[in-house]
Structures are given as C-alpha cells and as structure tokens.
Amino acid sequence: MTFDNYFDAQFELRYFEMNKLGLATPTIILGLLEETAADHSYSIGHSLFDLVNKNAGWVLVSGVLQMDRYPNYKEKITIRTWLSSYSSIRGYRENIIYDENKKIIGRAKGLWVFFDIERRRPIPIFNEIRERWSCFDKESISGDIKKKISAVDLPDYTHQFRVNRYDTDTNRHVNNIRYLQWVIESIPEDISENYFLHKIDGRFIHEAQYGDTVLSLTSELDAKHAFAHTIKIEGSDKVCATAKTLWKKY
Incomplete structure (x- = not known):
C-alpha cells in the first residue's frame, strides 16, 4: 500500500506476551494497536497524557480485529495505522500488521470518539489535532462496524x-x-x-x-x-x- 498519510510503529514480542505455544496473545495484539495509536498522537504533539491534562481523551465505541496468525517470541512486527475518515467528534482508525518479511498477518479497524473525561460525553476534536491528522480513504478491512450486535439472552x-x-x-x-x-x-x-x-x-x-x-x-x-x-x-x-x-x- 503506497501513500504518505500513515504512521508506523515497530515492536519485538517479549516472553511475558506469549501463550504456552510461544505466540502472542490476542490481548497483547490489542494492546500494541492501542500503543501505536498513542504513539501516533504523540508524534503530532498531542500525547494522551497531554489530553488528560486538558480533560479530554479518546474512547473506542466499536471495532474489529482479524488475525491470520499471531507473531512468535522475539519476532519483530510493524503496525501501520492511519485515519480513513473523521467528523467533528469521531474518527475511523485503520491498522495493518506486518511480519518481519512485510507480509500482512493481521488487520484492524476502530471507531473512536473524542470525549470530555469529567462530563463523560463527546466533544469536538481539537482543531490543532484535525489540522495535523490528515487522512487517507483506504480501508484496512471491510465491514460495517457500526452495525448493532445483539446481546446474548440465553448463554451457554x-x-x-x-x-x-x-x-x-x-x-x-x-x-x-x-x-x-x-x-x-x-x-x-x-x-x-x-x-x-x-x-x-x-x-x-x-x-x-x-x-x-x-x-x-x-x-x-x-x-x-x-x-x-x-x-x-x-x-x-x-x-x-x-x-x-x-x-x-x-
């Protein structure tokens, strides 16, 4: 995928992030996706801690993660992220996960809302963030992540x-x-x-x-x-x- 409006983060998988087979766990992958988003914010001069000091933050309202395989112990991976679209209060974050050979092993997409921490409700994204976060309308994974998923009534x-x-x-x-x-x-x-x-x-x-x-x-x-x-x-x-x-x- 060739375009300019993305951010890359590299990670080397560590021992405590592995399951008994020596593979990264799903929660670790989700954690690395969030770390990449945080690094992306930091790269434009708006770390998540800076936002907290301004009583603002991001909250995930829906998302999808698909993994073809999980990385091994000591394997180096790259997570590429970008914004595919955003409005005044929310944005779609795309992610592609590459292995050491630049082969795609996973994809993820999330809908994030900017919100007021104290009042617990959405607020407009700061102009200085919107100005520095350009977007590219390519999706990492297809599917409607706004579609309702019904609650379980009779669990097994x-x-x-x-x-x-x-x-x-x-x-x-x-x-x-x-x-x-x-x-x-x-x-x-x-x-x-x-x-x-x-x-x-x-x-x-x-x-x-x-x-x-x-x-x-x-x-x-x-x-x-x-x-x-x-x-x-x-x-x-x-x-x-x-x-x-x-x-x-x-």
Whole structure:
C-alpha cells in the first residue's frame, strides 16, 4: 500500500506476551494497536497524557480485529495505522500488521470518539489535532462496524468478574483490553486451548465502573467455532459490550 498519510510503529514480542505455544496473545495484539495509536498522537504533539491534562481523551465505541496468525517470541512486527475518515467528534482508525518479511498477518479497524473525561460525553476534536491528522480513504478491512450486535439472552457459558482499579485506564473507564480478556475467559476450554482467535467484532455500549460485578455471557452460534458475547452488569439490564468471535485451529 503506497501513500504518505500513515504512521508506523515497530515492536519485538517479549516472553511475558506469549501463550504456552510461544505466540502472542490476542490481548497483547490489542494492546500494541492501542500503543501505536498513542504513539501516533504523540508524534503530532498531542500525547494522551497531554489530553488528560486538558480533560479530554479518546474512547473506542466499536471495532474489529482479524488475525491470520499471531507473531512468535522475539519476532519483530510493524503496525501501520492511519485515519480513513473523521467528523467533528469521531474518527475511523485503520491498522495493518506486518511480519518481519512485510507480509500482512493481521488487520484492524476502530471507531473512536473524542470525549470530555469529567462530563463523560463527546466533544469536538481539537482543531490543532484535525489540522495535523490528515487522512487517507483506504480501508484496512471491510465491514460495517457500526452495525448493532445483539446481546446474548440465553448463554451457554457464563463467567463473573469484579471491576478492580487496575482494570481502568487514564480515562477512568474499563480499558478495551479488559473486555477482550473477559470474553476469552468465557470461551469453552477446548476452543481456547486448541484454536486461536481469528476474528472479533465488538461494540462498546455502556461503561463499567470500579466496584461493579460484570458477567461475561457467551453462546454458540450456528457457524462452526463461532460465538456471540455480552458483557453486562450483574443484577441489572445494563449491557456494557457485545461481540462476535470466530476461532480457527492452530
């Protein structure tokens, strides 16, 4: 892909980021995608910590990640990111993940909203950010990430978690990575041990707060090795996130 309006970040996968097969975990990949976005912000003079000091931040409202394979221990990868479009309050961030041989091993896309941390609502993107963030209208992966994903009503598998302080980030809400971990924990052991997460498509609906107890609800779909997921607050009808996952044999 040849164009000028992208940002590249390189990473070398470390031991504690591996699973028992010596492969990076899905949560690590999501973490590296967020690190790349943070580095991109820093490169234009607007680090996420600077934004926090201005009572502003970015929140992911929907996204999709697809991995053809996960990188190995000590493997060097490059994540290329760019903005494909944005409006006054939100933008679409595209990502392509390359291995050491410049072969594409993964793709991701996210819809991010700029928001007021104290008031917990969207605000216009600062002009100085819009001026320095040019965009390129090429998509990294196809699909409508605004389309609703229905909540699970009758789960086949359920796990319970308490929201601790370490689950929250600088925006004072539960980080996206934690939701992915909660989803994976409710996957049947036979799947999690023998298959890898090929694709996850998720929507973030309401915030979970420190001290909440959340339920991770998972149901099997008709397609083979495919599941629907819901994260909700225990004892209420409040749905925090919904998702669909597809798993492939190692």
